[in-house]
Amino acid sequence: MKEPFLAAVPVLTKLESAGYEAYFVGGAVRDFLLKKEINDIDIATSATPEEVKQIFSKTVDVGIEHGTVLVLYQNQSYEITTFRTEAEYEDYRRPKAVSFIRSLKEDLQRRDFTMNAIAMDKDGNLIDPFHGELSIKNQVIQTVGKATDRFQEDALRMMRAVRFVSQLSFRIEEETLTALEDLVHLLGKIAIERKQSEFDKLLSGDNRKQALQLILQTKIYLYLPGLSNQEESLKLILEYKFDRLTTREMWALLVYCLKLKNKEIEEFLRGWRMPLKEIREIQLIMHYLNKRFEVNWSSYDLYEATQEIFLSAEVLYLVINGFESNDSIQHYIQIYEGLPIKARSEMDVTGNDLMEWFNKSGGPWVKELLLKVEQAILAGSLVNNKKNIKEWLTECNHN
Template sequence: MLVKFKKAVPIIEKIEKAGFEAYFVGGSVRDYLLNKPIEDVDIATSAFPDEVKQIFPKTIDVGIEHGTVIVVYEGENYEITTFRTEDQYVDFRRPKEVTFIRSLKEDLQRRDFTMNAIAMTKDGELIDPFDGQQDIKNQIIRTVGEPEERFKEDALRMMRGVRFVSQLSFYLEKNTYSAIERLAPLLQHISVERIYMEFMKLLKGKNCSKALDLIAESNLYEFLPGFSEYREQLKKATTYISNRNLNEVEVWALLLILFQNESIEELLRKWKMPVKLIRKIKQIIQAYKNRQNESWSNESIYLTGLDIAIHTEKVFCAINNKEADTSVKKIRQTFVGLPIKNRDELAVNGNDLMKWSDKRGGPWVREALEKIELAVIRGEVMNDKEQIKEWYST
């Protein structure tokens, strides 16, 4: 058993000693079976929240109305959630009422996919009432029970299913996929923030291209903010992204380049995307337009910045079916060889220019510094105060 689980075993033992059941559940068990890294372990128990709080001296109420209590043990936080069933769902996203129960099987039965409905004892014994292990072995994403019921309970589960295709390179089981096709319109009941979080995780997956293709084919794209007009562009993007190892920012830039939407910021704001990320994507798209017209030079790499230049080149190579490693390496080497990396490294400043010119400050100072900056980058003058003074005075 992995260290993450072993460190949490004493918590399960304390709960059991108090007369209750407790198991490892959810994504940590799934990832353990897939030999993937485990970030956090989740524990489910037959003990009700108040009973959990009586067992442990230090706890934090984070979602106690849903049965979740954080237990602080040896400096680490562990989420302990009571077995529960969920009543009728409201707006296809949240249960009207949560009922705490003592049955593990009933708790597992409410979960989204069979691979996430496996429990594990402190000794490593697996409890798998819905054949999640077999689905993991067969690389299949299947809902627990009827897919229509699961997706009507929480429509975001459709996006989660497609996200797992991207992350795990699994396949959606036939009935599960068919239900997504039929129920895609329910996604409009889900908050943009929740959709955005799933979509970003999807873009980080190694099989992102397949997942985006599923979004286009299943009509989920119609209910993603600003995507409804771009089915063909979305499908085209999958051919560019495949086997390209683009990160989520680069995929966003590539999508928007293909969409040819003039209101980039307006579209991205519909996603409630952070302003900083919007700005970065816009910078990549602008740099891409410049890259279409000319190859990289010392000047363009300097003005663009190393980070944006590399993102841009990877997107450019993906769209133009070119190998990116060599050109990215060349950009890095060029940047390393630049005489300055930013204006702060310039050997002169505005005070120097005003002193040399015996003039007051004004817009001319900024313009003059930009002129000197580019001259240094182009190799027209060394980044040396006296040499710049001589060059500037002539």
């Protein structure tokens, strides 16, 4: 066993000392068996939420109606959830009721996939009634019990299956895949925010090309915002070698394949409930990508775009054109690093300086003159120094 499990062992010990069962469960156990990095751990226990709160002095009711209590212990926080079973699901999204139980096996039985239905005790021993470790060894995504039952309980599990194909490079077991194809229409019942979260994770995975192929094959795309009539555009994205793209750049590539412009980009991404900041970043990437198709980067373009944006636009330009070399990226980084300023705030002149020097009140002229100074500094024809800028402007004004 390793961190962060080791740090949490005292939590399990404390629960056991009070007479309850306690185990590590879920994705953290799966990732431990896969030798992947583990960030958050989940703990399941036979203790009810009220019993957990009696054992630990510092707790927060983060999801107590579902049996989850956040425990603050030894400067760490842990989500501890009571073993539970779930009643019939409503709208293919959530159970009508949750019942707390004392059986670990029954708790594991309600989970989505066998690889996520493994528990581990404080000594590192596995409790694996549904052969999840074998699924991990065989790199198979298989539901716990009948796939039709699991998908009808929560239709989002179908997208989770494909997302795990992307993240883990596993394959979906045949019966599970068949059920997915048969029940895919239930994704129409799922909130966009939940689908966006899964799709975003899918786009970040190492095996995202195969996952996107499955999105097409299983018809999941019919139930995704703005993609229901975009089969050909999704086929187009598969033609590119996009393994070096970030998640944000994958969204930009999708926008490119959809042939969206300006406000259409915003409308499409808002349909995915994407935060406005991310929408604006993708719009900027697309603006400079379109400009890059026409001309090489100028020093001013690099400066105006900022390094983060121009790097994304350039790597997309390379991917779309089928260029595998990153030489141009290094070239433009070198130019950018040599710029005399990287932001307007670095200019050694302000609007107040201009109004004082020319004894004039503010107006559009101030913005125009600052832009003129900015361009001259970037072009190398003006040193970024208040004295030099004043002399240069005075000379220009006389001319």
